[in-house]
Amino acid sequence: MSESGEDNLIARYFRPLAKTAGALELRDDAAVLAATSGDLVVTTDAIVEGVHYLATDPPDTIARKALRVNLSDLAAKGATPVGFLLTLALREAGESWLSTFAAALGDDADAFGCPLLGGDTVSTPGPVMISIAAFGRVASGRMVKRSTARPGDLVAVTGTIGDATLGLDVLRGGRAAAAVAADASAAAYLVDRYRVPRPRLSLAKAIGNCASAAMDVSDGLAGDFAKLCAASGVSAVIDLPKVPLSDAARAVLAAGATTIEALISGGDDYEIVCTLAEPSWNELAKLAAGAGVPAAIIGAIVEGEAPPVFRDGSGCAVTLSRASFSHF
Amino acid sequence: MSESGEDNLIARYFRPLAKTAGALELRDDAAVLAATSGDLVVTTDAIVEGVHYLATDPPDTIARKALRVNLSDLAAKGATPVGFLLTLALREAGESWLSTFAAALGDDADAFGCPLLGGDTVSTPGPVMISIAAFGRVASGRMVKRSTARPGDLVAVTGTIGDATLGLDVLRGGRAAAAVAADASAAAYLVDRYRVPRPRLSLAKAIGNCASAAMDVSDGLAGDFAKLCAASGVSAVIDLPKVPLSDAARAVLAAGATTIEALISGGDDYEIVCTLAEPSWNELAKLAAGAGVPAAIIGAIVEGEAPPVFRDGSGCAVTLSRASFSHF
Numbered sequence: 001m002s003e004s005g006e007d008n009l010i011a012r013y014f015r016p017l018a019k020t021a022g023a024l025e026l027r028d029d030a031a032v033l034a035a036t037s038g039d040l041v042v043t044t045d046a047i048v049e050g051v052h053y054l055a056t057d058p059p060d061t062i063a064r065k066a067l068r069v070n071l072s073d074l075a076a077k078g079a080t081p082v083g084f085l086l087t088l089a090l091r092e093a094g095e096s097w098l099s100t101f102a103a104a105l106g107d108d109a110d111a112f113g114c115p116l117l118g119g120d121t122v123s124t125p126g127p128v129m130i131s132i133a134a135f136g137r138v139a140s141g142r143m144v145k146r147s148t149a150r151p152g153d154l155v156a157v158t159g160t161i162g163d164a165t166l167g168l169d170v171l172r173g174g175r176a177a178a179a180v181a182a183d184a185s186a187a188a189y190l191v192d193r194y195r196v197p198r199p200r201l202s203l204a205k206a207i208g209n210c211a212s213a214a215m216d217v218s219d220g221l222a223g224d225f226a227k228l229c230a231a232s233g234v235s236a237v238i239d240l241p242k243v244p245l246s247d248a249a250r251a252v253l254a255a256g257a258t259t260i261e262a263l264i265s266g267g268d269d270y271e272i273v274c275t276l277a278e279p280s281w282n283e284l285a286k287l288a289a290g291a292g293v294p295a296a297i298i299g300a301i302v303e304g305e306a307p308p309v310f311r312d313g314s315g316c317a318v319t320l321s322r323a324s325f326s327h328f
Numbered sequence: 329m330s331e332s333g334e335d336n337l338i339a340r341y342f343r344p345l346a347k348t349a350g351a352l353e354l355r356d357d358a359a360v361l362a363a364t365s366g367d368l369v370v371t372t373d374a375i376v377e378g379v380h381y382l383a384t385d386p387p388d389t390i391a392r393k394a395l396r397v398n399l400s401d402l403a404a405k406g407a408t409p410v411g412f413l414l415t416l417a418l419r420e421a422g423e424s425w426l427s428t429f430a431a432a433l434g435d436d437a438d439a440f441g442c443p444l445l446g447g448d449t450v451s452t453p454g455p456v457m458i459s460i461a462a463f464g465r466v467a468s469g470r471m472v473k474r475s476t477a478r479p480g481d482l483v484a485v486t487g488t489i490g491d492a493t494l495g496l497d498v499l500r501g502g503r504a505a506a507a508v509a510a511d512a513s514a515a516a517y518l519v520d521r522y523r524v525p526r527p528r529l530s531l532a533k534a535i536g537n538c539a540s541a542a543m544d545v546s547d548g549l550a551g552d553f554a555k556l557c558a559a560s561g562v563s564a565v566i567d568l569p570k571v572p573l574s575d576a577a578r579a580v581l582a583a584g585a586t587t588i589e590a591l592i593s594g595g596d597d598y599e600i601v602c603t604l605a606e607p608s609w610n611e612l613a614k615l616a617a618g619a620g621v622p623a624a625i626i627g628a629i630v631e632g633e634a635p636p637v638f639r640d641g642s643g644c645a646v647t648l649s650r651a652s653f654s655h656f
Contacts, residue, residue, distance in 0.1 A: 036363065043446065124379065129450075131417075147352070
């Protein structure tokens with residue numbers, strides 16, 4: 001009795017990634033996470049070909065993005081990765097695509113200490129879709145929520161904002177592509193930021209210790225941060241000149257090929273926005289510097305129910321026509 | 329700043345299903361499962377329109393199937409449900425389809441004590457896909473595996489086998505449709521068995537206490553049970569006349585419109601096959617009778633590495649051309 005195609009596919013490409021005892025070598029219906037003293041943080045995010053990534057993106061970057069968008073959530077919650085479940089919907093099981101995809105997924109699983117626990121592989125006549133559920137641990141009761149920001153807290157963000165949306169524009173041959181046409185390294189940087197998020201797991205413990213509230217920025221800083229404020233029942237003032245931008249983004253901005261509004265409304269940043277008291281910011285800044293992750297204060301939480309105000313360099317509130325990316 | 333389409337969709341249809349504190353009303357990036365003394369069992373299964381269900385299936389049955397195929401895994405592992413994550417890939421967010429889908433999903437979540445913890449809603453130009461990751465609890469070290477069947481154990485199966493594959497054949501107007509054309513209730517029974525699995529959660533604790541090994545039968549009894557034997561390093565002898573069949577399946581069989589080989593090789597049964605010592609069978613039989621779930625002995629585990637032997641009424645081994653359903 002020969003093994004089925006799905007079994008062969010799992011054995012060949014994914015069993016090597018199941019490096020933890022609880023995965024049972026992917027030979028069972030389920031995996032086991034052993035009892036521990038802390039809470040388990042669970043999150044899920046899916047990426048769809050042509051929606052969250054381009055069909056022409058290399059399979060290794062697709063694999064990394066699929067896992068990393070979930071690891072980014074764990075980092076923002078202050079959680080240490082435990083493992084993940086993979087659902088892979090494929091049109092066909094192409095050898096070259098799958099081997100490259102699985103190898104990169106395995107590299108990232110190793111690099112971030114997040115082994116494959118199990119999954120499901122299904123065929124679809126439609127676009128490829130990769131859905132991952134990721135698990136992380138925090139000390140009991142210590143998951144960092146969106147709903148616990150306090151008036152007076154500072155607002156901090158990691159990395160730089162807006163690179164990914166420019167990267168997508170470069171890939172689509174938009175205005176950003178023309179703006180960086182003469183600078184191949186800037187173009188490559190922006191494209192890489194779109195294709196391969198940098199989950200800030202090296203700061204997860206620091207976020208857990210320092211932040212009063214946090215979330216990852218996946219659908220645009222402006223809209224995502226507004227959700228954090230709404231969940232916390234607070235408002236905020238954000239100074240747009242303080243929003244950290246990469247040199248490449250500054251160049252596109254200087255060329256008039258984007259606006260600060262577009263940069264703070266574009267998706268796929270996968271940075272962390274968090275709120276914290278000033279002494280905690282001093283600690284986080286030190287830990288971030290030690291981890292080599294940029295972090296910057298962009299504003300402050302204030303009392304009120306109004307949406308956060310984004311101010312330009314002269315202190316005037318900027319109106320955002322489209323605060324957050326939505327697929328519907 | 330208006331909420332995005334996805335936020336509205338979540339608020340309207342799915343927030344009412346997030347009835348556990350750890351789901352944080354679906355307002356955060358992640359959910360929390362509080363620390364407990366037992367192990368967590370994690371499993372994931374996806375269903376794709378046109379592959380695992382028909383585009384013409386009612387949305388309430390699609391929702392139930394999506395959750396129940398996962399609950400079936402938990403039941404086979406002896407686990408009590410804790411909650412689930414939902415990834416929903418939609419072409420469009422149709423009001424009527426979504427409200428029916430979400431209401432049925434909520435009913436099942438209530439009925440099986442498995443609340444929605446979180447999820448992701450994405451748009452796709454392709455077929456609808458529903459991927460669920462479900463979580464359950466077992467006492468520490470007590471998840472029932474596939475790999476622990478022992479020679480001398482009996483082999484038991486819950487419910488009846490082959491109904492779902494006949495139900496699909498009825499929906500497709502195949503030979504089974506002709507065989508039950510004069511018996512509308514038999515046709516409806518078989519179709520329902522295809523569309524709405526019956527996860528045997530009422531037996532989960534009994535499986536946990538009695539079974540030496542277990543798995544759920546999703547891709548055909550013959551092929552799935554062969555996997556259990558392979559994982560356990562054992563062989564088995566199964567008596568086909570002992571495989572429990574419904575009256576409807578017997579009628580289709582009597583009409584010559586299917587074969588026992590087809591019934592034990594067809595998918596979507598979502599019953600449990602388990603192995604257990606004879607005293608444990610006596611206990612399981614009692615508990616199953618109490619729960620109103622049919623259970624039957626169909627054979628025994630023997631030493632050896634050979635695939636399980638399926639014997640007909642005269643004791644002759646039957647050759648199976650296609651032991652298990654595979655989507656590739």
